[in-house]
Amino acid sequence: MAFDRQWSSIYGLRTPQRAGRIVWGTRGPLVLEGVERISLGAAAVLARHDSVLRLPSLRELNPELARILAQHRHNLYLDGCRSLDALTASAIARHGLETVRKFREDRLRLLQAIEEIPSPDEAGWKPEYELDFENALFAEPSYLRTLTLSLSGLKKLSPIVAHELGKHRGTLILDGLKEISDEAAGELGNHFGSLELNGLRSLTPTAAAALAHGGGEWPSDFVFDNQLSLNGLKRVSPEVGRELARYQGPRAARRASRTLTRCG
Amino acid sequence: MRLDGLRELSPDVAEALSTFNPQGPSDRLKLNGLRQLSPEAARKLAPFRATLCLGGLRTVSPEVAEALVEVRGRLVLDGVTRLSYESAGILLSRLEVNLSSCEW
Numbered sequence: 001m002a003f004d005r006q007w008s009s010i011y012g013l014r015t016p017q018r019a020g021r022i023v024w025g026t027r028g029p030l031v032l033e034g035v036e037r038i039s040l041g042a043a044a045v046l047a048r049h050d051s052v053l054r055l056p057s058l059r060e061l062n063p064e065l066a067r068i069l070a071q072h073r074h075n076l077y078l079d080g081c082r083s084l085d086a087l088t089a090s091a092i093a094r095h096g097l098e099t100v101r102k103f104r105e106d107r108l109r110l111l112q113a114i115e116e117i118p119s120p121d122e123a124g125w126k127p128e129y130e131l132d133f134e135n136a137l138f139a140e141p142s143y144l145r146t147l148t149l150s151l152s153g154l155k156k157l158s159p160i161v162a163h164e165l166g167k168h169r170g171t172l173i174l175d176g177l178k179e180i181s182d183e184a185a186g187e188l189g190n191h192f193g194s195l196e197l198n199g200l201r202s203l204t205p206t207a208a209a210a211l212a213h214g215g216g217e218w219p220s221d222f223v224f225d226n227q228l229s230l231n232g233l234k235r236v237s238p239e240v241g242r243e244l245a246r247y248q249g250p251r252a253a254r255r256a257s258r259t260l261t262r263c264g
Numbered sequence: 265m266r267l268d269g270l271r272e273l274s275p276d277v278a279e280a281l282s283t284f285n286p287q288g289p290s291d292r293l294k295l296n297g298l299r300q301l302s303p304e305a306a307r308k309l310a311p312f313r314a315t316l317c318l319g320g321l322r323t324v325s326p327e328v329a330e331a332l333v334e335v336r337g338r339l340v341l342d343g344v345t346r347l348s349y350e351s352a353g354i355l356l357s358r359l360e361v362n363l364s365s366c367e368w
Contacts, residue, residue: 198269229266231297236270241280247265248285 013038019045026051033057036080040068047072056080066091073099075148079176082153089164095149096170096193103144145225146194152176162187171225175199175232182206189213194227201232208236208243268296268320278308285313296320296343306331319343329354338362 013019013035019042023030029052036057038046043065046053054077061069061081066088069076076095084092150173151165157177162184165172171194178199180188185207188195195211203211211228228247236244265284273281273295284293292315299320306328309316317340324332324344329351332339339361347355347363355361 227266231266231268233267233269234271236267236277238274238276238280241277242283244265244267245281245284 013042013046015039016041016045018042022046023049028052029054031056038065040064043068050074053077054079061088061092063087063091067094070094071098071102073102074143075146075150077148077150077152079150079152081151082155084151084154084161084165086160086164089161090167092149092151093164093166093168096147096168099147100144100169103141146171148173150175152199157181157184157188159183159187163190166190169193171196178232180207182210185210192226194225194229196227196229198229198231200230201234203230203233203236203240205237205239205243208240209246212244212247265292266294268294270295270297271299273298273301273305275302275304275308278305282309282312291315292317292340294319301328303327303331307334310334311336313337315340317342323347324351324355326350326354333358333361 013022013032016039019038022032023045026049030046030049031054032046034057035055036059038055038058046055047068047070049072052075053072055069056077056079058078058080059082061078061084063085069078070092072095078092147170149168149170152173152175154174154176155178157165157174157180159181162180165174166187166189169192172188172191173196174188175196175198177197178201180197180200180203182204185203188197189210189212197211211230228244230244281293281295293312294317296317296319298318299322301318301321301324303325310331313336315338316335318332319340319342321341321343323346324341326348332341333354339355339358341355342362342364344363352363355363
């Protein structure tokens with residue numbers, strides 16, 4: 001796409017104004033190929049982009065930058081990031097929760113505003129058809145079900161970082177991991193939503209059991225889809241197969257979708 | 265559950281995966297990387313109750329077809345492009361099989 005090439009020449013994105021020009025000039029997915037550094041102000045502007053955001057060259061995240069980017073409300077790809085400390089992982093893991101929370105806040109605000117408008121009868125209007133405002137407003141868009149945070153640049157995952165990322169809600173992609181310790185897998189097993197670990201070449205039965213645990217009881221009324229992808233495994237042992245076969249993620253997803261007839 | 269990287273499936277692993285315990289009709293196990301499946305492994309899949317996607321298989325021998333029709337869940341064989349009349353007859357004896365790519 002033309003805008004990919006255009007933005008690939010940018011090395012650092014330091015000013016909110018420059019970020020604003022990019023965001024306001026782009027509809028749909030925004031890919032900033034060459035951007036290796038961004039200021040907090042620029043990040044705040046990028047986070048408001050109303051579609052997919054990819055920053056494949058951004059090498060370093062710090063807690064403050066992560067906190068700002070986590071407020072982005074669509075799929076967020078930070079595949080250039082090679083390592084995370086626990087604080088930064090904790091901040092970026094808020095991405096899914098923040099998105100859903102803000103979506104609901106917006107809808108609630110909108111509903112309250114609509115309730116302040118006189119009803120058609122009061123205003124003397126004759127509506128041609130009935131519209132169920134409440135259901136229309138609270139129906140969550142389908143992209144929220146697979147809301148994605150991708151950190152596929154990570155080659156290693158310590159248990160403490162895994163613990164923080166395990167708090168993420170939504171689709172978490174960690175395709176850069178070639179191996180995972182049993183401890184880290186145990187922490188990721190607490191994740192709710194889809195988990196993509198397509199770089200893993202092998203898995204111990206203990207790690208498989210932890211990942212197949214799939215979050216257990218769904219803790220709230222979130223709508224995320226729940227799948228486990230391990231497409232990098234070329235072969236598995238019967239023990240690993242048995243543990244993976246225990247995966248019951250979709251049950252939790254359905255429970256969530258049933259309870260989410262109304263939110264807020 | 266996606267295990268599309270698996271290139272082979274031993275009977276032991278097939279038996280282990282056949283215990284996948286679905287919670288609804290949309291739950292599926294994807295094994296789309298398998299290019300071939302032995303009749304022994306196929307037989308071990310019989311207790312499988314979810315949707316089983318074997319999109320990597322290009323053809324299905326009558327022996328494998330005989331085993332696969334015993335799978336209790338839904339079968340997706342949308343990579344199959346060639347099928348003998350015998351295999352087709354066996355597979356089509358059950359309703360829940362998807363052969364959408366097969367040229368008849």
